[in-house]
Amino acid sequence: MATGLANTGQQAHMKHSIAKTEVETELPLGNKADVVITDLSRQFGDGSPVLDHLSLAIPAGEFVALLGRSGSGKSTLLRTLSGLDPVEHGDVVRPKAVSVVFQESRLLPWRRVWQNVVLGQNEPEAKERALRVLVEVGLEHRVDAWPLTLSGGEAQRVALARALVRDPSFLMLDEPFAALDALTRIQMQALVLTLWRKHQCTTLLVTHDVDEALVLADRVLVLEHGRIKVDFPVSLPRPRRHADPVFEALRGELLHALGVHDT
Amino acid sequence: MTARFYLREGRRFLSPLLLVTVWQIASACGLISARILPSPVQLAHTLWGLIKNGSLPTNLLVSLERVSLGFSLALVVGITLALISGLSTWGEDIIDSPLQILRTLPALALAPLFILWFGIGEEPKILLVFLGALFPIYLNLHKGIRNIDPKLLEVARTLGLSRAQTIRDVILPGALPDLLLGVRFAFGIAWLMLVVAEQVNAESGIGHMMMDAEDLLRTDIILVGLIVYGLLGLISDRLVRAGELWLLAWQTQGSKHI
Numbered sequence: 001m002a003t004g005l006a007n008t009g010q011q012a013h014m015k016h017s018i019a020k021t022e023v024e025t026e027l028p029l030g031n032k033a034d035v036v037i038t039d040l041s042r043q044f045g046d047g048s049p050v051l052d053h054l055s056l057a058i059p060a061g062e063f064v065a066l067l068g069r070s071g072s073g074k075s076t077l078l079r080t081l082s083g084l085d086p087v088e089h090g091d092v093v094r095p096k097a098v099s100v101v102f103q104e105s106r107l108l109p110w111r112r113v114w115q116n117v118v119l120g121q122n123e124p125e126a127k128e129r130a131l132r133v134l135v136e137v138g139l140e141h142r143v144d145a146w147p148l149t150l151s152g153g154e155a156q157r158v159a160l161a162r163a164l165v166r167d168p169s170f171l172m173l174d175e176p177f178a179a180l181d182a183l184t185r186i187q188m189q190a191l192v193l194t195l196w197r198k199h200q201c202t203t204l205l206v207t208h209d210v211d212e213a214l215v216l217a218d219r220v221l222v223l224e225h226g227r228i229k230v231d232f233p234v235s236l237p238r239p240r241r242h243a244d245p246v247f248e249a250l251r252g253e254l255l256h257a258l259g260v261h262d263t
Numbered sequence: 264m265t266a267r268f269y270l271r272e273g274r275r276f277l278s279p280l281l282l283v284t285v286w287q288i289a290s291a292c293g294l295i296s297a298r299i300l301p302s303p304v305q306l307a308h309t310l311w312g313l314i315k316n317g318s319l320p321t322n323l324l325v326s327l328e329r330v331s332l333g334f335s336l337a338l339v340v341g342i343t344l345a346l347i348s349g350l351s352t353w354g355e356d357i358i359d360s361p362l363q364i365l366r367t368l369p370a371l372a373l374a375p376l377f378i379l380w381f382g383i384g385e386e387p388k389i390l391l392v393f394l395g396a397l398f399p400i401y402l403n404l405h406k407g408i409r410n411i412d413p414k415l416l417e418v419a420r421t422l423g424l425s426r427a428q429t430i431r432d433v434i435l436p437g438a439l440p441d442l443l444l445g446v447r448f449a450f451g452i453a454w455l456m457l458v459v460a461e462q463v464n465a466e467s468g469i470g471h472m473m474m475d476a477e478d479l480l481r482t483d484i485i486l487v488g489l490i491v492y493g494l495l496g497l498i499s500d501r502l503v504r505a506g507e508l509w510l511l512a513w514q515t516q517g518s519k520h521i
């Protein structure tokens with residue numbers, strides 16, 4: 001894997017001249033790349049490729065935000081990384097223990113909250129494990145509830161708990177807060193940050209919200225035409241303030257890259 | 264489950280009660296001939312007589328036995344076939360297409376054939392009940408399995424659930440509401456098949472009791488038979504509904520809070 005990293009690191013550097021990939025030379029947690037995507041392509045039918053020779057390396061423990069317009073292939077990339085979609089062309093190296101949280105909580109309505117969290121884990125101490133994680137996401141009072149009685153934010157917390165209970169070393173989140181109201185979304189962002197710090201897992205967050213990306217991530221990517229068009233680090237200390245001039249500048253840059261221009 | 268609930272439940276009985284009262288008054292005033300439609304009091308009398316001389320319990324038991332045998336068989340076979348065809352593509356090809364063709368056949372039309380084949384024993388009656396109940400059970404469960412939300416199946420995959428775990432935790436519970444719906448339909452059809460089977464050719468059972476009464480011009484016994492059939496249908500429907508409340512608590516208790 002070490003050689004694989006050196007390789008892709010360089011490739012990423014060469015192929016995406018726009019990308020500011022210097023961050024890879026100063027990894028915060030040692031030099032181990034956790035996730036390495038090399039030359040990944042994906043095409044549906046005869047259309048233009050959704051992923052087009054995409055390469056990307058994510059160091060262990062890094063929090064990466066992936067931005068892109070609707071239909072740019074963010075979910076396709078995530079689905080490929082999570083193993084839901086096949087790797088048709090290219091190469092993907094990733095840890096074995098991965099977890100995914102989708103935009104919809106995708107809880108089984110016929111299993112209670114705690115049973116959803118430890119779904120498929122049958123050992124006797126499963127409920128205790130579920131309880132512990134549910135406390136972490138602030139849902140200790142809904143342990144025995146039916147999923148249909150949860151609010152949108154609560155359901156996403158359960159989905160997060162279900163992802164974390166498996167101790168993933170790579171956590172993928174596909175627009176997990178897109179369907180939530182603004183207030184709940186802010187709470188969930190704080191929660192994700194706390195959980196990421198605690199569990200120290202490599203995290204890839206797909207979002208269409210530029211502010212969300214800048215508040216949370218160590219590094220922001222923009223996907224366009226099947227490739228990583230923009231790739232830069234966000235070195236602002238946390239917690240981050242929207243009013244910070246650096247934040248503002250990054251925000252403008254990202255919006256520009258996404259094709260939104262301030263008037 | 265408060266006073267309001269009981270009030271509503273009580274209201275449901277209001278119109279039938281009123282109807283029976285009007286009927287009784289009309290009969291007492293001689294507006295309805297007792298030979299065409301005996302009064303409710305007369306019917307109660309007949310019912311009591313049939314219970315006391317043992318003919319109603321005996322025939323009822325025979326009918327119940329036929330329905331439970333045919334229905335259980337339909338349940339076992341229907342669920343097995345639906346599982347096989349719902350969970351595998353080859354099963355779908357082998358089982359589903361022929362069953363989809365067969366279901367368009369009116370099962371009642373098979374009665375003469377069954378009697379030819381099996382004579383007047385228990386087999387044709389049980390078989391008719393079985394066939395009638397089989398299709399709603401099979402079709403609904405099959406549909407339920409096929410219509411499981413693919414997003415939930417994806418979750419099962421990302422969580423690393425085995426095939427057996429996916430079937431147990433995702434597919435079967437997800438298809439259960441459809442199965443129960445099928446069971447309710449199946450009960451309705453099962454009683455219908457029983458009535459026909461017992462009236463066409465039988466030496467016992469509620470249907471037979473009614474046919475005998477026809478020969479004796481006993482409208483009252485026929486009506487008692489009808490009432491018994493009606494009650495049986497009602498009770499089986501209530502049983503399935505109770506089962507739904509219990510088995511689908513996640514649905515009923517879940518939606519209450521939304």
Ligand SMILES: Nc1ncnc2c1ncn2[C@@H]1O[C@H](COP(=O)(O)OP(=O)(O)O)[C@@H](O)[C@H]1O
Nearest residue numbers: 044045050068069070071072073074075076077
């Ligand atoms: N299973 C599929 N079959 C055909 N086209 C698909 C499929 N999945 C995604 N696509 C197409 O791929 C493109 C990218 O989709 P997606 O990855 O969901 O975008 P995003 O998540 O960035 O909004 C879209 O144009 C979509 O129509």
Ligand SMILES: [Mg+2]
Nearest residue numbers: 074075076174
């Ligand atoms: Mg998407």
